[in-house]
Amino acid sequence: MATVPGSQELRAYQNEAQSFARVDGHLNEGGSYDVVTKPSLLASDPGSLGGPAYVEVGLDEVLNYTTTATDGSSTTQQWVLYNYAPSSVEFYSYREPTVQKMHPTAGLTKGGTFVEVIGTWFRYMPEYGIVPHCRFGDKIVRAHFDSSVRLVCQSPPNTDVTARLPFAVSLNGVDWSTTKFEYSYYEEPVMTGIQPDMGSVQGGDEIFISGAKFTGNTDPKEFKCRFTPVSLSIPAKTVSARFINSTTIMCPSPGGWSEADRMILQVTWNGVDYDENHFQYSFYSIHRAFPRSGPSNGHGGEIVVSGEGFRADTTPSCMLNHTSYEPVSVTATEIRCPMPAAEAGDSFFGNVDFAVTANGINWNNFEGGFQYYEQPVVEDIDPRTGPSSGVGIVNFYGEGFRADYPLAELGCKIGDATGKAFYVSSRQVKCVVEDIPLLAEDEDPLPAQVSLNSYSFTELTDETYFRPYGVLHVQPNSGPLGGVTTVIV
Numbered sequence: 001m002a003t004v005p006g007s008q009e010l011r012a013y014q015n016e017a018q019s020f021a022r023v024d025g026h027l028n029e030g031g032s033y034d035v036v037t038k039p040s041l042l043a044s045d046p047g048s049l050g051g052p053a054y055v056e057v058g059l060d061e062v063l064n065y066t067t068t069a070t071d072g073s074s075t076t077q078q079w080v081l082y083n084y085a086p087s088s089v090e091f092y093s094y095r096e097p098t099v100q101k102m103h104p105t106a107g108l109t110k111g112g113t114f115v116e117v118i119g120t121w122f123r124y125m126p127e128y129g130i131v132p133h134c135r136f137g138d139k140i141v142r143a144h145f146d147s148s149v150r151l152v153c154q155s156p157p158n159t160d161v162t163a164r165l166p167f168a169v170s171l172n173g174v175d176w177s178t179t180k181f182e183y184s185y186y187e188e189p190v191m192t193g194i195q196p197d198m199g200s201v202q203g204g205d206e207i208f209i210s211g212a213k214f215t216g217n218t219d220p221k222e223f224k225c226r227f228t229p230v231s232l233s234i235p236a237k238t239v240s241a242r243f244i245n246s247t248t249i250m251c252p253s254p255g256g257w258s259e260a261d262r263m264i265l266q267v268t269w270n271g272v273d274y275d276e277n278h279f280q281y282s283f284y285s286i287h288r289a290f291p292r293s294g295p296s297n298g299h300g301g302e303i304v305v306s307g308e309g310f311r312a313d314t315t316p317s318c319m320l321n322h323t324s325y326e327p328v329s330v331t332a333t334e335i336r337c338p339m340p341a342a343e344a345g346d347s348f349f350g351n352v353d354f355a356v357t358a359n360g361i362n363w364n365n366f367e368g369g370f371q372y373y374e375q376p377v378v379e380d381i382d383p384r385t386g387p388s389s390g391v392g393i394v395n396f397y398g399e400g401f402r403a404d405y406p407l408a409e410l411g412c413k414i415g416d417a418t419g420k421a422f423y424v425s426s427r428q429v430k431c432v433v434e435d436i437p438l439l440a441e442d443e444d445p446l447p448a449q450v451s452l453n454s455y456s457f458t459e460l461t462d463e464t465y466f467r468p469y470g471v472l473h474v475q476p477n478s479g480p481l482g483g484v485t486t487v488i489v
Helices: 007-017 039-044
Strands: 033-037 051-068 074-093 098-103 106-108 114-120 133-136 139-147 150-154 165-170 176-186 190-195 198-200 206-212 224-229 237-240 242-245 248-252 262-268 279-290 293-295 302-308 317-320 323-325 334-338 350-352 354-357 363-365 370-373 377-382 385-387 389-399 411-414 417-425 428-435 446-451 465-469
Touching (some): 098 165, 098 176, 190 279, 248 262, 279 354, 377 446, 385 389, 389 411, 389 446, 411 428, 417 446, 428 446
Parallel strands (some): 106 176, 198 279, 293 370
Antiparallel strands (some): 033 051, 098 114, 114 150, 133 165, 139 150, 165 176, 190 206, 206 248, 224 237, 224 262, 262 279, 302 334, 317 354, 350 370, 354 363, 377 389, 389 428, 411 417, 411 446, 417 428, 446 465
């Protein structure tokens, strides 16, 4: 092939060639030709955005000429000329595209993952053969042109899961722009179950997902778990997952939920393709436990743990003094724990640990534990009658009263009317009840009781009944002004 002439010569010829009609020329078989295109100049110009040009074919012609020196000697030289044949064929010159980001960087071996490619100088001009393509390793697929800065490629099938494959783009399917990005394939995971399937709204619980064909050969930043609420009108939350081995992965549960709810738990290895198993995961919330103290004889009733999202099928359990107990009953809002007798006997006074688990795995320890005390005995009350409304004060006398521990919560009640109790001494407690229902004349007086935890009330005796009095009604309730009317109260 002959040497291509300088840019000045080429420009001069092309300017001249534009003055006559362009037709397809005839080439001589066996001749030596150069293809000269205007894009060669466009590409050499850093300020050019590219563009179309006609293709022209040049035939080498060699001209011999002789030069004579001053000393009379002569030298024969050759000059290569070009005769160009214009044509109607166009060639489009474009700037080489660049790739700045791709997402995701991994996908299933069956292919079909939509990969977003972000970069510059993307074009789609099929009339010039400019059709974007993506190459995954040695497999090429056509790209969807979205804009000059965005392409979308659907990954082709590939069974190679052993390595990360180089990724490249091309606007003509021939010239490829190398990138720093790689793409890896993984087999579709088989997921069989999750354990546990319940956790606290505070988050942080470890959820283990079992199955097969799990891989760690993807971008760890795209390996995630998604929690989608079933009832709450709030967005789903995603957290990073952790690869353990080919049969086990772990997802920490996210926190920050406003209330308990059931969730759809899904996993993605590439940030895009989530599994379709739709595992059910639920959150629970523990609000409080009451009472936090009780009589050491075990006759204090049940400890009520209140909250949201409790389930009987998740093996909830109670623990008191390092001993586990099955709940008495479980509802969506309550776990009722037994209050066993203290191991040290009925007169034991002291604090023991107290915890509850709603899912059979993660224990919620209550700060301060549970306080045992000896149940006090009430011997007498004074007064035994009083007004039904207003600030009524009833004194309880007996033995064993105390309020010298942090979980003390003294209370009292007259019938079903509850009040606040105040410690006076180990022999006296003062009870204030503001509103007591009135009794009919033939009704029995109301039982009066006191407790150190506002829940486990003392035993009744003949001296611990109270009769309230007050105006129930008057008859008649009207009469003449200035007259004398007998009114029965």
